[in-house]
Amino acid sequence: MAMIEIDNVSKSFTLHNQGGATIEVMRGASLSVAAGECVALVGASGSGKSTVMRMIYGNYLAASGRIVVGGLDVARAAPREILSLRRDTLGYVSQFLRVVPRVPTLDVVAEPLRAVGVPEDEARDRSAAMLARLNVPETLWHLSPTTFSGGEQQRVNIARGFIHAYPALLLDEPTASLDGGNREVVLSLIEEAKARGAAIVGIFHDETARARVCDREIDVTGFSPQAAA
């Protein structure tokens, strides 16, 4: 069975404070990702790549259809079921870093491990190893990432997404704003995740990277209401 399965999903936004206008952004979206597979979402900007990712993560509500991740239908699940899915099964590397200010980078990265019960020392050690691998200078480990540059924040996000061996991963532009060396590290992290059986859905503007790690491409333009009509 597929690790991530989207079946006939639609999505619309109702803007109550702008005359109650309803904007339908997606209809009949379906896709399936097996364990060990990496699928790239492609399509012009605004075509709904991020919307698909957010719906899989439970961040956006689907209007209809099924979104099954690791056996759980995210479109119907209770909040605590989604929280437990995110803790154990589904990782997300977003383009934005949202953390409590003041918390050191080492702890920010260790947090997903602490959440699944890894002891503090071990979580910190693994966090340090991951940060070192991503070439985040050790001098920054004890500072909050809120003050970091874009590329550094991006690597902290990646470290958080890969530190726990999630069976399913969502990657939103993981190689954007990275230099060649770090890009290579991220691509090998993705390859390792696939090798251990992770199902991955990603958005990659970087075509060479996409060609290297992705098994398939899905054009989300096909999910637009116009295409379905």
Added chain:
Amino acid sequence: MTPLLSVHGLTKRYGAHLGCGDVSFDLFPGEVLGIVGESGSGKSTLLNCLAGHLPPDAGQVIFDTRADGQRDVLTMSEPERRMLGRTDWAFVHQHARDGLRMGVSAGGNVGERLMAVGARNYGDIRDSAIDWLGRVEISETRVDDRPTTFSGGMQQRLQIARNLVTGPRLVFMDEPTGGLDVSVQARLLDLLRGLVRDMGLSAIVVTHDLAVVRLLAHRLMVMKDGHVVEHGLTDQVLDDPQHAYTQLLVSSVLQV
């Protein structure tokens, strides 16, 4: 899994005015529930009804007690409810001076709940107090100082230590970061997150600060005019709000 707290149809009226109406939800162990809404939306009324500070007109507040399993807190005897209030429950007030004894040393403030449940060894009580001051980042050297000599952030951390020393399972928080500098708020949020995770606490946090709930709460309830208008995963409610009022609330936040 049994919910730690199960609320059904909780209603409180102030004469003709509705404080909160027909509120129902479950809270599971380890979950943090945020309640947001503007002033007068009923969020504080709800919190006070839940914590037993205010008698509601209708509804049930069922708590999974250690001894007897699920019990309706509202039909408990007052001694039972007060016992719960100093063992399994904790209440963190917005203003630390409402939750502290300002004339008693920091150590005495933390030790009070221990003594209230029968601790009678001075050395042990003091060791626990010092341990807890350390956990909330207050130096051992301040153990004999009164909270009047503490900054606002320290007072708030002391209040948290005083509340958590008996290892409660459910913490009610009323605007815990209100009235604090933003830098102090961040430190407090980090502390609370760590304590929630490490102690497996459940918490109900009332605030009007959406940034606080995004970082602290797993789930979010949005209240307006005494009613819950939206309820869901915190980031989903904030990023894909469904109700007109929530959309207004989210779009009204000033960006920095």
Added chain:
Amino acid sequence: MTEQSYNFAYLDEQTKRMIRRAILKGLAIPGYQVPFASREMPTPYGWGTGGVQVSAATLTPDDTFKVIDQGADDTTNAVSIRRFFERTAGVAVTTKTSEATVIQTRHRIPEEPLTEGQILVYQVPIPEPLRFLEPRETETRKMHALEEYGLMHVKLYEDIARHGHIATSYAYPVKVEERYVMDPSPIPKFDNPKLEMAAIQLFGAGREQRIYAIPPYTGIVSLDFEDHPFEPTKADHPCGLCGAADSYLDEVITDDAGGRMFVCSDTDYCESRRAQGHRGKDAA
């Protein structure tokens, strides 16, 4: 004005009945503070108006009355109250502890053990032991009702934290018959063990309008910590006049050159011992 202008023991019979009801209730619930309608007395608050009302409601024409203030029969307060009841009740008075049937006291328990049939009446300034930490009367009543006494130990904790030991040396809180926490009035903690006695003990607080009581042979425990146990302390000297080593002592400054002596605070006890031939080092 003649003595006959007063009802027996000054108070009218209705008032005495009301006070007796409060006393009986207090005896039935040892350590519980019973509210009563305290009357205006011809002495100011703080001069024993609570004790005087309890004595007035307790005295019968056959009683022998003794009054001590800080252990002494001869201080202004003691003399005034003794004379008050001499005039208004016409009762016999004495300074001998063993001869008295009703003893009104301020701040002491006599050294000589009291016996069945005797009544000890205390003057109480502030009856509520929880008051200094919890100013709300509604809350302290609830705490007594629900036996929530953690706060009492907070007070002792603060003592140790500040002074290294329990520095409370008078009005030391006790638990009565494993139920109510009670303020024994400002007696020195040296007297606390004597609270377990054969006589009836009545406590009257006039300004605060409370009466409470300890029936004979009631169990009284002074609050403490396991690692800081209760200790009844006194000055580490024998009495300079009678040589007693077991009585509570007052320190008396004798000159401007630092000279001082320690004497029994209980004047009757000291005099009785001297009458038996005991002599201390300072006795003339």
